[in-house]
């Protein structure tokens with residue numbers, strides 16, 4: 455490797471050289487992992503996946519444990535709220551007394567349910583490999599693992615301690631693992647998350663925040679033929695709510711409102727006494743998120759009269775992750791490190807959300823697209839670039855070495871938040 459960076463000396467380049475570059479080294483685990491279905495609602499598959507992670511990460515020092523998730527509150531189609539057990543996150547803690555503490559996060563659930571036709575990896579001769587979770591993010595977890603393994607050979611590794619948190623609920627909003635992300639993010643100097651980058655290597659810059667709600671609307675049922683006037687339609691109220699809420703999409707705050715699903719009613723000859731409107735909002739900053747929550751409350755008030763009662767469940771699952779001084783500094787650090795590997799880095803803002811939002815909200819500056827390069831995620835055309843595995847694992851090793859060497863100041867980042 456040619457010396458491209460003032461950040462790296464021979465010892466760092468020697469450490470980076472320990473990262474396996476050949477895709478063959480990653481292939482078997484990737485295929486085994488992706489062929490085991492871990493859809494977010496496939497609780498059995500998720501449970502079976504944990505021992506695979508424990509075995510793989512057993513190659514690192516430290517203590518492995520399972521962290522219990524909070525139960526998810528689910529609004530059923532009858533308006534009742536039930537609690538669902540979401541299982542456990544994988545957790546590894548290495549050198550908790552080291553001066554610099556880093557959190558590495560990822561998720562082992564996918565968006566593909568157990569009854570999806572997309573269940574396995576299709577072997578190819580070219581650079582693109584198609585399969586469920588190859589990019590988002592079982593490939594990313596492998597890159598994280600190999601990057602850490604190589605870092606353990608570095609002379610100054612003892613300057614860095616780290617925690618790895620891999621969760622089973624990212625694709626459904628991390629409501630069960632949010633408290634773990636917050637707890638670990640609060641005690642970490644910086645965060646590294648392994649969502650895939652775009653095929654051209656573009657990384658996520660600022661991210662909007664995301665909130666999910668279910669508005670439970672109660673009306674009064676009545677027989678349509680005998681007593682239509684005595685009924686109060688919850689579905690009619692829901693329709694008014696949806697149209698008035700979505701009318702706010704033409705705003706200059708950059709906020710979007712999307713009503714994704716409506717449940718409710720019973721038979722055609724009964725005035726419906728129940729409706730549930732499920733909706734998502736995206737907002738670029740804490741201030742605009744507050745504005746959006748105010749808009750929701752105004753719209754609820756507007757339909758809550760004449761026998762209509764509403765109850766709002768849910769909340770902000772991913773707080774906004776705007777660019778601030780700390781984020782600008784960490785992006786500049788990572789760009790310099792990438793340059794040392796011959797990679798030109800560029801960051802683009804996105805409306806997509808991930809665990810990086812949660813880490814940011816806990817005061818932890820972070821980069822969240824450190825996984826493999828890939829595309830078409832969340833579809834059966836999801837693919838990963840095989841050639842990206844070695845390079846992206848090397849990037850993780852290089853980041854850890856650069857901060858451990860003291861050539862970049864990890865302790866300075868949080869102070870800029």
Ligand SMILES: [Zn+2]
Pocket residue numbers: 561590591624649650
């Ligand atoms: Zn993901």
